[in-house]
Amino acid sequence: MLNEVMATRYVTPLREGGSLPGIVEADDLGTYIIKFTGAGQGRKTLVAEVICGELGRRLGLRVPELVRMQLDPVIGLGEPDQEVQELLKASGGLNLGMDYLPGSLGFDPLAFEVSAREAGRVVWFDALINNVDRSWRNPNLLVWHGELWLIDHGAAMIWHHNWPSAPQASARPYNASDHVLATFGPDVAAAAEEFAPQVTEELLTAIAAEVPDEWLADEPGFDSPDALRRAYVDTLLARxxxxxDRIILGEPTEDKPSQAPEWLAARLVRRAVK
Structure with missing residues (x-):
């Protein structure tokens, strides 16, 4: 089970994302990014963070440690920003914490070289979880101590927002043409050979068990949190x-032209030609 900590001090908001996460200190003397249950995106964002983050870590990708974070709403009484104060008040109880990486830098594809192997591992993983939020527009990658770290998986597994259509949605191809690592010649075949055998029913069941019941309760069409956990396992296992075989790389088709800036589109073409 994920470690559980208590938030002791709210430090500052992070305004890069729409969910308004914040930096907090906890009773284990650690510093974390907290993602709130009271944020507008709802609890499914936290479910995706847990399942995708833990899956990535267990496959050997660098994902900051996740923790269950208890928050006393009283911590928000001294916050001068009204929006932040309301969010803190609405998020009493169990939230999600992500280990803070001090001094990390946002990934810049022009300044940091990524090997074909590592690019392939990240692209394959993002295809598995249908992560639409690792594009050149918003890489959600950090460079820390010279290594690439994956963050922010709340927008992944888009099919879990409409479970009746999940089988059809999860069977669609993954278009990685605008993926921030598409220009590094990702070796997807090698990643599949490495990762696919590791994504077992046992692994996925253990990861789904990390999601708190209260974030899975009352989902339409499911009579228990365990039944919903089973749906996550079955969907990811099949995928x-x-x-x-369904990852689209290279220059996008005429029907779906790239929206990347010229410098990135040109590099993508050069890579595809090689």
Whole structure:
């Protein structure tokens, strides 16, 4: 089970994302990014963070440690920003914490070289979880101590917002043409050979068990949190078997032209030609 800590001090908001996460200190003397249950995106964002983050870590990708974070709403009484204060008040109880990486830098594809192997591992993983939020527009990658770290998976697994259509949605191809690492010649085949055998029913069941019941309760069509956990396991397990054959790389088609800036589109073309 994820470690549980208590938030002791709210430090500052991070305004890069729409959910308004913040930096907090906790009773284990650690510093974390807190993602709130009271944020507008709802609890499914936190479910995605746990399942995708833990899956990435167990596959050997660098994802900051996640913790269950208890928050006393009284911590927001001294916050001068009214929006932040309301969010803190609405998020009493269990929230999600992500280990803060001090001194980390946002990934710049022009300044940091990524090997074909590592690019392939990240692209394959993002295809598995259908992560639409690792594009050149918003890489959600950090460079810390010279290594690449993956963050912010709350927008992944888009199918869990409409479970009746999940089988069809999860069977669609993954278009990685605008993925921030598409220009590094990702070796997706090698990643599939490495990762696909590791994505077992046992692994996914253990990861789904990390999600708190209260974030899974009352989902329409499911009579218990465990039934919903099973749906996550079945969907990801089926996707892991075949997703490598449905990853679209290279220059986008005429029907779906790239929205990347000229410098990135040109590099993408050069890579595709090689």
């Amino acid at each position: 892991a078997r075949t997703i490598s």
